[in-house]
Amino acid sequence: MARRSRTVQSRTAAGDAPEAEPSPPPDEPSTVEPGLGFEKWMGFLSSFVAPLTLVTALLFYFGYVSTREFFRYFGVDVDIIGLSTQEFVMRSPGALFIPVMVLMLLAAGAIVGHRVLRRRLGERPRTTQRRVIAAIAWTGIGFLLAGLVSAFLLPVLGDWVWGQLLTPLFLALGAGLTAYAASTVRALGGANVSRAVVVLLVLVMVAGTFWSTATVAQWWGLGQARSLASDLSTLPAVVLDTTERLYPGNDDISFQQLGDGPPAEGDAGAAATFGYRYFGLRLLAQGGGRLYLVPDAWSPDASTIVVPYDDVRVRFRFIPDADPPTS
Numbered sequence: 001m002a003r004r005s006r007t008v009q010s011r012t013a014a015g016d017a018p019e020a021e022p023s024p025p026p027d028e029p030s031t032v033e034p035g036l037g038f039e040k041w042m043g044f045l046s047s048f049v050a051p052l053t054l055v056t057a058l059l060f061y062f063g064y065v066s067t068r069e070f071f072r073y074f075g076v077d078v079d080i081i082g083l084s085t086q087e088f089v090m091r092s093p094g095a096l097f098i099p100v101m102v103l104m105l106l107a108a109g110a111i112v113g114h115r116v117l118r119r120r121l122g123e124r125p126r127t128t129q130r131r132v133i134a135a136i137a138w139t140g141i142g143f144l145l146a147g148l149v150s151a152f153l154l155p156v157l158g159d160w161v162w163g164q165l166l167t168p169l170f171l172a173l174g175a176g177l178t179a180y181a182a183s184t185v186r187a188l189g190g191a192n193v194s195r196a197v198v199v200l201l202v203l204v205m206v207a208g209t210f211w212s213t214a215t216v217a218q219w220w221g222l223g224q225a226r227s228l229a230s231d232l233s234t235l236p237a238v239v240l241d242t243t244e245r246l247y248p249g250n251d252d253i254s255f256q257q258l259g260d261g262p263p264a265e266g267d268a269g270a271a272a273t274f275g276y277r278y279f280g281l282r283l284l285a286q287g288g289g290r291l292y293l294v295p296d297a298w299s300p301d302a303s304t305i306v307v308p309y310d311d312v313r314v315r316f317r318f319i320p321d322a323d324p325p326t327s
Helices: 002-013 039-051 052-073 084-122 124-154 163-187 195-230
Strands: 237-242 254-257 277-288 290-295 305-308 313-319
Touching: 052 084, 052 305, 084 124, 084 163, 084 195, 163 195, 163 305, 237 290
Parallel strands: none
Antiparallel strands: 237 277, 237 313, 254 277, 277 290, 290 305
């Protein structure tokens, strides 16, 4: 034991100190993990969109928004027509074609841009990474501020039609850029950004996208109504018999008092039940036990006539085939 202790003391005296730890390497470009925040958030959102019930609910909502705007142009509240959920869903694709295609193209471009940016950032030093992320973050903050200002100005500038679309787009774009910058900082191990902040920004982006899509659906419904009003000949023509005199207030709608002249074929007993016959009407919609009729030509002073089934007699004349088959 004494000999062994002398050996240890001699080595210590001779200066045999333990090996020193290697010095840290100089500042090198940090590597970025390939599967970072953006794909995670895209997967997070797609997990909510996937269920069939949610997809059906979205189709119903956008179909309802566009249909409501369509019938409001003709002065009809869509809620009293009694359309079914399936009818609203069937009316939604036209309003969603453009927004869905644009969103898919933007998502594809964002995924490609994300991968390129992350690869380039991984090859740059920390200072360059901070500058790029700061530029993205401040751009997003700028869009957020523009969207907030526009949102507060919307009630004042009621005639500013484009504000109804630009406001949600600014909010969605700003929140998306800011959330991307925050998630990139977390992925690079920089400042400690709370995950709750990123989640809230993503929710703002989703809400802004939803809002802007609803605005496009409203414009679609209004455009369809104006297109139809310019040529109502595509609707079935209606001959209406009523027991009481109507006053539609439109010169395109003419009436005939039954019983004044010889009855037409098949109308021998009509004069006993119905006293008036109206021409120049088109069937806009039917539902809830009512007919919604519009004049042949729509004008600013035109209005929709609502009559119940039980009190009238209706004969339809549908559109003739413009290109009938040849025998």
